[in-house]
Amino acid sequence: MENEDVGQIEQSGGFEGTSSFVCLEATGSGFQVSLDDTDDLTATATEVTGDLTGDLSAPEAGGADTADLDLTADDGPALDEIGRPPPLPPPCMTPEQTLNFERGILGSTLAGCLMDARLGRGAVGSVFLARHLALQKDVAVKILNPALFYLRRHVEQFFREARSAACLEHPGVVAVHDVGQERGLYYLVMQYVEGETVGDLIEREGQIDAREAVRITIETAAALAEAHDAGIVHRDIKPSNLLLDSRNRVKVADFGLALQLSEARQSSGRSEIAGTPFYIPPEQISGGVVDERADLYSLGVTLYFALTGRRPFEGSTPAEILVKHLTESPVPPMELVPTLGEELNGIIMRLLAKKPSGRHRDARELLDDLASLPDESFE
Ligand SMILES: Nc1ncnc2c1ncn2[C@@H]1O[C@H](COP(=O)(O)OP(=O)(O)OP(=O)(O)O)[C@@H](O)[C@H]1O
Numbered sequence: 228m229e230n231e232d233v234g235q236i237e238q239s240g241g242f243e244g245t246s247s248f249v250c251l252e253a254t255g256s257g258f259q260v261s262l263d264d265t266d267d268l269t270a271t272a273t274e275v276t277g278d279l280t281g282d283l284s285a286p287e288a289g290g291a292d293t294a295d296l297d298l299t300a301d302d303g304p305a306l307d308e309i310g311r312p313p314p315l316p317p318p319c320m321t322p323e324q325t326l327n328f329e330r331g332i333l334g335s336t337l338a339g340c341l342m343d344a345r346l347g348r349g350a351v352g353s354v355f356l357a358r359h360l361a362l363q364k365d366v367a368v369k370i371l372n373p374a375l376f377y378l379r380r381h382v383e384q385f386f387r388e389a390r391s392a393a394c395l396e397h398p399g400v401v402a403v404h405d406v407g408q409e410r411g412l413y414y415l416v417m418q419y420v421e422g423e424t425v426g427d428l429i430e431r432e433g434q435i436d437a438r439e440a441v442r443i444t445i446e447t448a449a450a451l452a453e454a455h456d457a458g459i460v461h462r463d464i465k466p467s468n469l470l471l472d473s474r475n476r477v478k479v480a481d482f483g484l485a486l487q488l489s490e491a492r493q494s495s496g497r498s499e500i501a502g503t504p505f506y507i508p509p510e511q512i513s514g515g516v517v518d519e520r521a522d523l524y525s526l527g528v529t530l531y532f533a534l535t536g537r538r539p540f541e542g543s544t545p546a547e548i549l550v551k552h553l554t555e556s557p558v559p560p561m562e563l564v565p566t567l568g569e570e571l572n573g574i575i576m577r578l579l580a581k582k583p584s585g586r587h588r589d590a591r592e593l594l595d596d597l598a599s600l601p602d603e604s605f606e
């Protein structure tokens with residue numbers, strides 16, 4: 228599923244985190260950063276990336292310039308002479324600018340990969356199918372939206388994604404091969420998963436039968452259990468991040484918002500709101516401690532959506548959805564699909580508990596519960 232409305236942004240100031248800007252506009256599957264000044268976007272993007280429609284395939288001495296990546300340095304705009312920060316730069320490209328950017332990428336070589344086709348587009352960049360020329364194999368390359376580079380946090384997030392995922396070796400996790408910066412573009416080279424996302428599947432089918440939805444949940448929970456054991460919380464579990472390979476097995480993508488558990492446990496009160504409004508757990512909205520049980524909540528929302536074709540909390544604005552996560556009880560899925568049975572209904576309601584302590588203790592406990600579902604749950 229693609230975010231074709233990537234350029235549709237809305238100003239909002241209601242959900243400040245630790246950074247000076249706010250992630251708030253839903254784009255179908257993710258927030259877009261909302262800011263007001265979009266006037267000199269072209270200038271900003273070009274200044275940061277160079278001429279995007281230029282020849283990216285020309286060889287560059289030294290290849291990927293990862294040595295330049297000093298993520299500890301604040302490369303944001305300098306204060307002016309009387310100490311005021313300049314106006315924040317526009318972080319989103321218009322749809323036309325995004326398309327031009329993507330057209331400039333296609334056919335070019337970046338990180339030793341020949342860019343063949345666009346696979347999709349998300350909140351932080353575009354994903355391309357590419358040929359890794361040295362390895363002679365297909366890969367997926369995510370390229371960060373150049374309008375975001377200006378904001379150091381997004382670059383950090385991009386690299387955090389790479390590091391988190393690179394730590395994990397599991398058949399249920401999309402492998403990360405490489406990460407770097409070349410010609411001013413930040414990229415991530417990952418395993419290409421040929422197939423569709425669970426989001427695409429739900430969109431196509433409307434809803435998924437219980438046996439298939441539970442299988443997807445079990446495979447996702449197994450991958451999460453491995454990540455959690457490694458101290459990594461995904462923090463952005465949702466249907467578009469669950470890829471289905473050619474044999475229909477789940478591969479979890481985008482450990483982009485992942486956070487080391489130790490860091491998560493220390494952070495309280497000041498954590499940033501990040502993620503997708505439909506799947507975001509209450510503690511991530513309210514700035515509470517986010518641990519592995521946050522992923523269980525998001526997986527519960529995903530399972531609810533897969534089974535019923537509806538998210539537990541819907542609304543016309545992201546703010547409305549966020550408030551519902553915090554305050555409303557979901558309609559039990561069994562009321563929408565009576566065949567589900569008490570046991571599966573109970574598992575989903577437990578995953579959707581407002582307080583992490585009300586949910587399963589960890590992914591393994593969830594796996595045990597799912598494994599002991601009676602056959603009637605699948606009739
Ligand atoms: N490794 C991959 N192999 C094949 N297709 C991929 C891969 N990674 C992403 N895609 C495709 O690219 C699309 C966009 O992915 P991306 O992660 O940029 O955005 P998203 O997950 O839809 O949203 P968000 O940015 O909010 O996480 C996905 O929906 C999927 O169709």
Ligand SMILES: [Mg+2]
Binds near residue numbers: 468480
């Ligand atoms: Mg994604």
